[in-house]
Amino acid sequence: DQQVKQNSPSLSVQEGRISILNCDYTNSMFDYFLWYKKYPAEGPTFLISISSIKDKNEDGRFTVFLNKSAKHLSLHIVPSQPGDSAVYFCAESSQTGKLIFGQGTTLQVKP
Amino acid sequence: KAGVTQTPRYLIKTRGQQVTLSCSPISGHRSVSWYQQTPGQGLQFLFEYFSETQRNKGNFPGRFSGRQFSNSRSEMNVSTLELGDSALYLCASSLRGVEAFFGQGTRLTVV
Numbered sequence: 001d002q003q004v005k006q007n008s009p010s011l012s013v014q015e016g017r018i019s020i021l022n023c024d025y026t027n028s029m030f031d032y033f034l035w036y037k038k039y040p041a042e043g044p045t046f047l048i049s050i051s052s053i054k055d056k057n058e059d060g061r062f063t064v065f066l067n068k069s070a071k072h073l074s075l076h077i078v079p080s081q082p083g084d085s086a087v088y089f090c091a092e093s094s095q096t097g098k099l100i101f102g103q104g105t106t107l108q109v110k111p
Numbered sequence: 112k113a114g115v116t117q118t119p120r121y122l123i124k125t126r127g128q129q130v131t132l133s134c135s136p137i138s139g140h141r142s143v144s145w146y147q148q149t150p151g152q153g154l155q156f157l158f159e160y161f162s163e164t165q166r167n168k169g170n171f172p173g174r175f176s177g178r179q180f181s182n183s184r185s186e187m188n189v190s191t192l193e194l195g196d197s198a199l200y201l202c203a204s205s206l207r208g209v210e211a212f213f214g215q216g217t218r219l220t221v222v
Binding site: 031032034036041042043044045046049089091093095096097098099100101102103104 | 115117142143144146153154155156159160161166167169199201203205207208209210211212213214215216218
């Protein structure tokens with residue numbers, strides 16, 4: 001059973017608007033949640049993380065929100081840029097070096 | 112600071128052969144983990160090493176093995192290759208076991 005779910009395989013957004021990527025998880029025992037961005041045939045690039053004791057973390061255009069009661073995680077990108085077009089993965093970490101990834105959401109930002 | 116380096120970038124092997132992939136982590140990172148990415152299964156955790164000890168192992172057959180050296184460099188070996196082992200193999204290193212930084216990956220094709 002998938003522990004981390006990204007239910008939207010794809011998302012299309014206009015340049016300058018907000019992109020909201022969503023992720024649901026089942027296991028509440030993980031300490032951190034992370035978002036990665038990936039281009040084809042390359043390794044994932046770390047974007048932002050959030051501790052399970054927080055509900056929001058911000059880094060430039062990227063903000064991650066954590067709703068523990070709903071077991072839901074979201075990544076907001078504002079404003080969206082064409083260079084943000086990529087596959088986005090959420091992941092959970094138990095601080096032992098093991099990441100469990102969702103299936104990914106392909107974001108397309110249209111100029 | 113140099114990033115995670117994986118060699119080789121591309122590899123073609125025949126069924127039944129074995130293969131060894133190499134990973135040099137970011138300087139100072141002692142945790143190295145390996146992942147397999149396939150179109151159908153997404154990013155799957157293989158194993159993680161810290162200070163030459165395997166701390167975590169994913170749900171892969173014993174044909175997949177790894178090791179870590181005293182300089183934190185790591186190798187991954189797959190024996191008796193099968194067609195289904197064709198994938199992008201990713202190595203990641205981490206300083207504190209949370210955020211993992213990935214290499215470019217090795218694209219393995221088994222024919």
